[in-house]
Amino acid sequence: MTALLEVRNLRVEFPTRRGRLVAVDDLSFEIAPGEVLGVVGESGAGKSLTGMAIIGLLEPPGRIAAGEILLEGERIDNLPPESMRRIRGKRIGAIFQDPLTSLNPLFTIGEQLIETVQAHLGLDDRKARVRAIELLAEVGIPAPDARIDNYPHHFSGGMRQRVVIALALCARPRLIVADEPTTALDVSIQAQIIELLKKLARENGAAVMLITHDMGVIAETADRVAVLYAGRLAEIGPVKEIIHAPRHPYTSGLMSSIPKLGDRRKSLAQIDGAMPRLTAIPRGCAFNPRCPSRFERCMAERPSPMDAGTNQAACWLYAR
Amino acid sequence: MPAEILLELKGVGRSFDVSRPWLNRVLEGEGRRSLRAVDDVSFAIRRGETLALVGESGCGKSTVARLIVGLYAPSQGKIEFEGNDLADPASAPLRRRMQMIFQDPYASLNPRWRVRDIVAEPIVVQGLAQSRAELTARVGELLTQVGLAPEDGEKYPHEFSGGQRQRVSIARALSSNPEFLVCDEPTSALDVSVQAQILNLMKDLQQRLGLTYLFISHNLAVVGHIATRVGVMYLGRLVEVADANDLFVRPRHPYTRMLIDAIPDLEMSGKARTPVAGEVPNPLSPPPGCTFNPRCPHANDRCRQERPLRLEVRGGRSVACHAVEEGRLLEGAASAFAG
Numbered sequence: 003m004t005a006l007l008e009v010r011n012l013r014v015e016f017p018t019r020r021g022r023l024v025a026v027d028d029l030s031f032e033i034a035p036g037e038v039l040g041v042v043g044e045s046g047a048g049k050s051l052t053g054m055a056i057i058g059l060l061e062p063p064g065r066i067a068a069g070e071i072l073l074e075g076e077r078i079d080n081l082p083p084e085s086m087r088r089i090r091g092k093r094i095g096a097i098f099q100d101p102l103t104s105l106n107p108l109f110t111i112g113e114q115l116i117e118t119v120q121a122h123l124g125l126d127d128r129k130a131r132v133r134a135i136e137l138l139a140e141v142g143i144p145a146p147d148a149r150i151d152n153y154p155h156h157f158s159g160g161m162r163q164r165v166v167i168a169l170a171l172c173a174r175p176r177l178i179v180a181d182e183p184t185t186a187l188d189v190s191i192q193a194q195i196i197e198l199l200k201k202l203a204r205e206n207g208a209a210v211m212l213i214t215h216d217m218g219v220i221a222e223t224a225d226r227v228a229v230l231y232a233g234r235l236a237e238i239g240p241v242k243e244i245i246h247a248p249r250h251p252y253t254s255g256l257m258s259s260i261p262k263l264g265d266r267r268k269s270l271a272q273i274d275g276a277m278p279r280l281t282a283i284p285r286g287c288a289f290n291p292r293c294p295s296r297f298e299r300c301m302a303e304r305p306s307p308m309d310a311g312t313n314q315a316a317c318w319l320y321a322r
Numbered sequence: 323m324p325a326e327i328l329l330e331l332k333g334v335g336r337s338f339d340v341s342r343p344w345l346n347r348v349l350e351g352e353g354r355r356s357l358r359a360v361d362d363v364s365f366a367i368r369r370g371e372t373l374a375l376v377g378e379s380g381c382g383k384s385t386v387a388r389l390i391v392g393l394y395a396p397s398q399g400k401i402e403f404e405g406n407d408l409a410d411p412a413s414a415p416l417r418r419r420m421q422m423i424f425q426d427p428y429a430s431l432n433p434r435w436r437v438r439d440i441v442a443e444p445i446v447v448q449g450l451a452q453s454r455a456e457l458t459a460r461v462g463e464l465l466t467q468v469g470l471a472p473e474d475g476e477k478y479p480h481e482f483s484g485g486q487r488q489r490v491s492i493a494r495a496l497s498s499n500p501e502f503l504v505c506d507e508p509t510s511a512l513d514v515s516v517q518a519q520i521l522n523l524m525k526d527l528q529q530r531l532g533l534t535y536l537f538i539s540h541n542l543a544v545v546g547h548i549a550t551r552v553g554v555m556y557l558g559r560l561v562e563v564a565d566a567n568d569l570f571v572r573p574r575h576p577y578t579r580m581l582i583d584a585i586p587d588l589e590m591s592g593k594a595r596t597p598v599a600g601e602v603p604n605p606l607s608p609p610p611g612c613t614f615n616p617r618c619p620h621a622n623d624r625c626r627q628e629r630p631l632r633l634e635v636r637g638g639r640s641v642a643c644h645a646v647e648e649g650r651l652l653e654g655a656a657s658a659f660a661g
Contacts, residue, residue, distance in 0.1 A: 044513035044514075044515065044516075045484075045513055158601050158602075160601055161601075188378040188379055188540065188602075189378070189540070189542075189581065189584040189585060190378065190580060190581065190584045190601075191601065192584070192586075193584050193586075215513060215514065216586070217514070217586075217588060218585065218586025218588055219586055221586055221588050222586050245588060255515060256514065256515055259514050259515045259517070259518035260514050260518075260543070260588065261517075261518070261521070261541075261543040261544050261546065261547040262543055262546075262588060263542065263543050263546045263570050263582070263585060268525070269521075269522045269525060269526075270518040270521055270522055270547065271518065272515065272518040272519045272522055273515045273518075274519070276483045276485060276486070276516065
C-alpha cells in the first residue's frame, strides 16, 4: 500500500537573535489511506508545528529548513503559497482546537459553508446551499435547513466543532489534519466528535493525522501512534503496542503517569523533571537527563528510530 | 468513625444578573433575567478528606469554589466553617485558615514579582513573620516542601515551566498554614507527566500537613485518584454524592453513569464508548422537573414535572433521581447503562 502522506526528515527551525531553534528535528513518518495516525507529546514537543508544516501554515519566522513532505507522491513543502492554498481545503482539510476562533462570527454558518463549497466545487448558489445542508446533516446537526442561517454564537461548542468538521470535509479531502479537535469540549461531547471523525474517515477513505495530548482519545481513534519528545520522534507503532507494551522509556513513563479509573494506587508513577527547552536540548538522546535506563552511549550519541519489535523506538536499548 | 466536619454548605445558591441593559429592557418590554449558577447545594467536608466536585463546563463547580473562599457571596443558604457562618463578620479570621489554588499557573502568578515575594505575600499580609530573617527562612522552607530549591525564590515566574509554576502556587497557598485548600482544576493546564508529579505532591502534602481539600475537576480519572468522596454536579445542582471507590464501581444517578461511560477507554477492551445523546441545556431556561430529563433514557412524566430531592441511599451515599428512588433503575456497573 502506498502512503498517502509521507514526511521525510522534516526539520522546522525558528531563527532567533541567539541562533536557530530547532523545533522539529529529523522527523519521518507516513500515513496510509484510511488510516488514523495519532501524534502525541507534551506541550512544546513539536506536534502542532508538524501539523502546521504539513498544511503549509507555519507562522514566519518559523520555516521548513530541511526534509520533504509528499502528498500522494507529490512534493508539497516547496510549493508557492498560491498552489498550496488550492491544495488546502481541497486535498487537505484542517480542524483546529478552538471551534470559536475557527469560524467568522460575522457570517452565518450557511454563508461560510457555501463560500467554501463554491471555492472548491464550483457549484451555483442553489446547488451549493443544498450541498451545505447535506454537509450539516452529515456531521449530525439536527434541523440543518433551519440552522444553516444561524450565526456561530447560536451554536454550542460541540455543534460549532461539527460545523468546523463540515467545513474541513466539504471538498472530500484526502488528508485531514486535526489538531486537538476535542480538547475544548466536555467528555460527553468528545465521544460524539471522535465517533464522527472516525466514521467520516472510514467512509471517505481519507487519512487522518490526529494531534492530541489525550491518550484516551488516541486509544479510541488511532490505528498507529507517533510519540514526539523535544521535536524528535521517540517512538512510533500500532496503538495497542504503544499503550500496552511501550518500548521507549519516555513512552513507558508517559503511559504509567496517566491516572486510570479503578486503579487506586497510592501514588502515580512520575517522570521527574520536565522536557528540556529548545535552547537547552542535551547532547545525545534528548530524554537522557530523565531516563531511568540511560547509559554512556545515550549521553554522547543521538539515537535514530530503530526496530523494537512491532514498534520503532529512538533508543539505544534497541541497538543491534 | 466519622471525623469532625470542617466545612458545611447548607442549601447554598448563587444567581447572577444577566439582564440586558436598562434601555433595551424598557424599549423591548423585557424583565430582568437571572442565571442560577448554583442551586440548593448542600454537602459537608470532614477534616482530612478530599471531596471532589465533578461535572461538565458550566455546571457551577467553580462557582461553588469561589463561594467557599468568599470571592462571591451566596444568594441563598449559608456556608459554615467549624460550625461558624462565614457570612458573619466575626468569622473573618476563619478565612485565613483556607486558601485557594487556581487552574492556570500562567495567569495566577504576578509576572513582575520574584517568586520569593509571591510566596511571602500571604505571610506578610497576615503578619505571620516577626523578622526579615524568619520570613526568608519560611519561604525557603515552603519552596523546599513543594520540590523547588530555596534559590529558586530569586527567579521570576516566566523562568519556570507550567508544573513548576503550579508548585509555586501551592507554596503560596501553604504559606499562611491553612488547614483547608480549595483547588480549582489545579492540573488541567498541565501535561500528563507533570500532572502526575503535582497530584503526588498534593497527596504527600495532605498526609504530612493534615490538609483538607476541596478538589474541583472535570477529569474523572484524576478525581478517582485523589478523592475520598465525590460530588457530581449538573446544571448547578448536586445530583450524587458518594465515596470515590463506590461511585466508580456502582454509579447510581443516570448522569454519573453517562459521565463514567464517556471516559475514553485506555484498556481498549473493545467496549464502544456510549455516545451520549444531546447536550447540556441552556442554564437560562433549565427544563422543568429534573434538569437531566431531556438526556436521560429513564425519564418519565414525574421526572419532567417534579424536581427530585437528593435522598440518602445507603452507606453515606445520596442521589437526586426519581428512577433510583422508585427502584426503576437498578444498581449496576456503569457498562450496564449501554444496553
